[in-house]
Amino acid sequence: MAQGFILILILFSSILSPQVHGCSKTESASLLSFVVTLSSPSLNWTSNNCCYWEGITCNLDGLVTHLRLPSKGLKNHGDSFSLSFLKNLTHLAHLNLSHNSLYGSVDQIGSLFLEVIDLSNNLLSGELPHVLPSTSIKVVDLSHNHFTGPISSSFFRQSRNLTSFRVSNNAFSGSLPSSICRRSSSMISLLDFSFNEFNGSLSSGFGQCSKLEVFRAGHNNLSGMIPEDFYNATTLEEIALPLCSLYGVISDRVANLTNLSILNLYFNQLSGVLPFHFGKLSKLKLLLLHFNSLEGTVPPSLMNCTSLTELNLGFNRLEGDISTLNFSKLGQLSKLDLANNHFTGPFPMSLYSCKSLKGIRLSRNDLDGQIQPQILSLKSLSFLSLANIRLTNITKAMNILKHSKRLTFLSLGFSFLDEESPADFGMANFSGFQNLRFLDMANCGLTGQIPVWLSNLKKLGYLNLNFNMITGSIPSWLGTLPSLFHLQLYSNLIMGQFPEELCRLPMLTLNQTIAKFDDDGYLTFPLYDGETGNQLNSLRYLPRAIDLGRNNLSGIIPNEIGQLQLLRDLYLTSNDFSGNIPGQISHLKNLEILDLSMNRLSGEIPGSLASLNFLSYFNVSYNNLEGPIPKSTQLQSLSATAFEGNLELIVK
Numbered sequence: 001m002a003q004g005f006i007l008i009l010i011l012f013s014s015i016l017s018p019q020v021h022g023c024s025k026t027e028s029a030s031l032l033s034f035v036v037t038l039s040s041p042s043l044n045w046t047s048n049n050c051c052y053w054e055g056i057t058c059n060l061d062g063l064v065t066h067l068r069l070p071s072k073g074l075k076n077h078g079d080s081f082s083l084s085f086l087k088n089l090t091h092l093a094h095l096n097l098s099h100n101s102l103y104g105s106v107d108q109i110g111s112l113f114l115e116v117i118d119l120s121n122n123l124l125s126g127e128l129p130h131v132l133p134s135t136s137i138k139v140v141d142l143s144h145n146h147f148t149g150p151i152s153s154s155f156f157r158q159s160r161n162l163t164s165f166r167v168s169n170n171a172f173s174g175s176l177p178s179s180i181c182r183r184s185s186s187m188i189s190l191l192d193f194s195f196n197e198f199n200g201s202l203s204s205g206f207g208q209c210s211k212l213e214v215f216r217a218g219h220n221n222l223s224g225m226i227p228e229d230f231y232n233a234t235t236l237e238e239i240a241l242p243l244c245s246l247y248g249v250i251s252d253r254v255a256n257l258t259n260l261s262i263l264n265l266y267f268n269q270l271s272g273v274l275p276f277h278f279g280k281l282s283k284l285k286l287l288l289l290h291f292n293s294l295e296g297t298v299p300p301s302l303m304n305c306t307s308l309t310e311l312n313l314g315f316n317r318l319e320g321d322i323s324t325l326n327f328s329k330l331g332q333l334s335k336l337d338l339a340n341n342h343f344t345g346p347f348p349m350s351l352y353s354c355k356s357l358k359g360i361r362l363s364r365n366d367l368d369g370q371i372q373p374q375i376l377s378l379k380s381l382s383f384l385s386l387a388n389i390r391l392t393n394i395t396k397a398m399n400i401l402k403h404s405k406r407l408t409f410l411s412l413g414f415s416f417l418d419e420e421s422p423a424d425f426g427m428a429n430f431s432g433f434q435n436l437r438f439l440d441m442a443n444c445g446l447t448g449q450i451p452v453w454l455s456n457l458k459k460l461g462y463l464n465l466n467f468n469m470i471t472g473s474i475p476s477w478l479g480t481l482p483s484l485f486h487l488q489l490y491s492n493l494i495m496g497q498f499p500e501e502l503c504r505l506p507m508l509t510l511n512q513t514i515a516k517f518d519d520d521g522y523l524t525f526p527l528y529d530g531e532t533g534n535q536l537n538s539l540r541y542l543p544r545a546i547d548l549g550r551n552n553l554s555g556i557i558p559n560e561i562g563q564l565q566l567l568r569d570l571y572l573t574s575n576d577f578s579g580n581i582p583g584q585i586s587h588l589k590n591l592e593i594l595d596l597s598m599n600r601l602s603g604e605i606p607g608s609l610a611s612l613n614f615l616s617y618f619n620v621s622y623n624n625l626e627g628p629i630p631k632s633t634q635l636q637s638l639s640a641t642a643f644e645g646n647l648e649l650i651v652k
């Protein structure tokens, strides 16, 4: 309706004023033939001179040179999208229809005269035509669509001036079109093939792109080695090939790519040693090689890459004494991840001079030594993971780290294996750790009671004290910690009752007066779930959980437990709880895990538990329960082991 009206209006006004300056009738008719294929909000194309239409630019002769309609809610009729209207726009150089809802297959990509075509962020699909029609084309952006099939090697046959070609986030398959460098006279400076289904080996040919600066092809099914000729493209500034299946070594010749600023090859199967002459790459900012099978030592010359901001060598097989590396020239270094390797030696003192450091992860190595007070000179430090290494003197470590003002994430679990340490570290009255949100001190040999200083940590959301020797009872103040949503006290010597106060934890109840995450909880480094391999980028995605398992807790499970309505996991296994299972547990509608096994609970399993729809793990074995198992697909589908060891329970 709306388009029809505009069309009539325009034809009418052109009759009234026959001398249209600028815009020719052929050109406006071509443009209108495009508009009638759309079924979307109408454009302001009412003037009788099409040069004044929204999104149109003409040259001095009144010929249309630009058609720019990004983010206009454009949507086409039918199953295909035609660009045939471009034929008569003989001076159109720039077409930008990005961020619309154009969909279906496309009959042609551009026209003879185009220099820039941007169809990104639409819903276009089907295979690309065999050839790009324009000989003047410089920029092609087809990213974020649903295109499929291979990109024919003839596609670039006549596009000798192409500089930028982006097709990321589609479903293209087949091999990467390295012909793009062979066929054109290689003006190409940017290629982005990432997030597709390209397969086969990374073919040679790209090295012939003598002006190539950015090469991205990560998140594909590419395999094979990085071809030697790649290192001939000495103009390269960025190589991004993460999440493929590349194998083989990173050649020493990489050192010849002296303008390289980003080398991103994480999550491949690369092996061998690191290139010895890395130090020549004085512009290198990001070196991301995590999740490969690299071995040997870190070449000392890497410490000459003074522009480095992020160095990630985690999850490889690297070795050597890292205290011999001199990090002191890396003044820009903001993130360092060396986790899950075989590094030895003490925490490198020279790291303390990298004043820009925000995140350090050295966990799971064979390191030793102590935290030194100089760590406080790292004023931006917010993420520190030293889990699973062999540190000593946790008391000293905590008394230093409490002064680290920006620290939000501290993981020391399984690191102080041979010490018996007081849990309070002599920190009764203190105002440290004011930004701490994540504290993992599992398996740190802690003795004494749950320390009172924790009650000062208003931002603490995650607390893990599993596998220590903590005694005493669960303090009632724990239930007042305003940010706490994940509490693990598994395998300690804690006695007494389940305190009612714990049932008021603001982050776990529907009382949301204060219980909000005050930001996105973004983590400097993602956490990896050891079991599923899933990666977690924000604290927000950690489950809301309480684990009091394997302690000496006794008494009843309080009815108030029903207030913890946001709780996902509840483990009370291997304690001495008695009395009935409170029916109020059925109020915990988000519960996925409920483990009450190995206690002295009696009575029947409340029928209301049948309403817990998300329950995926349920265990009440080895109690004194009786009566029938409530009828629900969830509970009935569990294996008998979930109920065994209850003599009076009627298991059908």
Ligand SMILES: *[C@@H]1O[C@H](CO)[C@@H](O)[C@H](O)[C@H]1NC(C)=O
Binding pocket: 026, 029, 030, 033, 085, 087, 088
């Ligand atoms: C394009 O121009 C040709 C003549 O050169 C004409 O036959 C055709 O109708 C025009 N197409 C449009 C959409 O105006």
Ligand SMILES: *[C@@H]1O[C@H](CO)[C@@H](O)[C@H](O)[C@H]1NC(C)=O
Binding pocket: 044, 046, 047, 052, 053, 054
């Ligand atoms: C439509 O565009 C013309 C210029 O061609 C302008 O004067 C007019 O205000 C615009 N109308 C609206 C509703 O934006």
Ligand SMILES: *[C@@H]1O[C@H](CO)[C@@H](O)[C@H](O)[C@H]1NC(C)=O
Binding pocket: 070, 096, 098, 116, 117, 118, 139, 141
């Ligand atoms: C197309 O328009 C969008 C939105 O204005 C812009 O971000 C993009 O850079 C343009 N594309 C080209 C190739 O200029």
Ligand SMILES: *[C@@H]1O[C@H](CO)[C@@H](O)[C@H](O)[C@H]1NC(C)=O
Binding pocket: 135, 136, 137, 160, 161
């Ligand atoms: C390619 O670019 C060069 C230099 O900018 C220019 O002279 C030439 O006309 C262009 N070729 C085409 C086919 O547009």
Ligand SMILES: *[C@@H]1O[C@H](CO)[C@@H](O)[C@H](O)[C@H]1NC(C)=O
Binding pocket: 196, 197, 221
């Ligand atoms: C990638 O290859 C693997 C096997 O080599 C296959 O299972 C997987 O589906 C492929 N992925 C895509 C996106 O084609």
Ligand SMILES: *[C@@H]1O[C@H](CO)[C@@H](O)[C@H](O)[C@H]1NC(C)=O
Binding pocket: 173, 174, 199, 200, 201
């Ligand atoms: C690439 O994938 C296609 C199917 O999508 C398959 O036919 C072809 O064999 C694969 N090529 C390689 C080298 O794996």
Ligand SMILES: *[C@@H]1O[C@H](CO)[C@@H](O)[C@H](O)[C@H]1NC(C)=O
Binding pocket: 207, 228, 229, 230, 232
């Ligand atoms: C790299 O370039 C050199 C000299 O330009 C050439 O001799 C060599 O063959 C090229 N290597 C590859 C693998 O293309």
Ligand SMILES: *[C@@H]1O[C@H](CO)[C@@H](O)[C@H](O)[C@H]1NC(C)=O
Binding pocket: 234, 235, 236, 258, 259
């Ligand atoms: C490196 O970059 C500089 C500055 O952008 C440039 O002048 C130089 O030609 C580049 N070197 C190579 C080998 O491309």
Ligand SMILES: *[C@@H]1O[C@H](CO)[C@@H](O)[C@H](O)[C@H]1NC(C)=O
Binding pocket: 252, 253, 254, 255, 256, 277
């Ligand atoms: C760098 O290239 C030069 C010639 O271009 C070559 O002689 C040298 O061996 C190369 N260096 C490395 C480390 O590959």
Ligand SMILES: *[C@@H]1O[C@H](CO)[C@@H](O)[C@H](O)[C@H]1NC(C)=O
Binding pocket: 279, 300, 301, 302, 304
């Ligand atoms: C680091 O650079 C300095 C001077 O720039 C040089 O003397 C030294 O040999 C380099 N070290 C390594 C290990 O390459």
Ligand SMILES: *[C@@H]1O[C@H](CO)[C@@H](O)[C@H](O)[C@H]1NC(C)=O
Binding pocket: 393, 395, 396
């Ligand atoms: C731990 O460090 C503190 C402070 O440096 C020191 O007083 C204490 O003796 C150390 N403890 C052990 C067990 O080495």
Ligand SMILES: *[C@@H]1O[C@H](CO)[C@@H](O)[C@H](O)[C@H]1NC(C)=O
Binding pocket: 506, 511, 513, 514
């Ligand atoms: C909600 O929490 C606030 C702060 O802890 C408390 O004062 C208030 O009584 C609670 N409201 C309910 C209904 O529990």
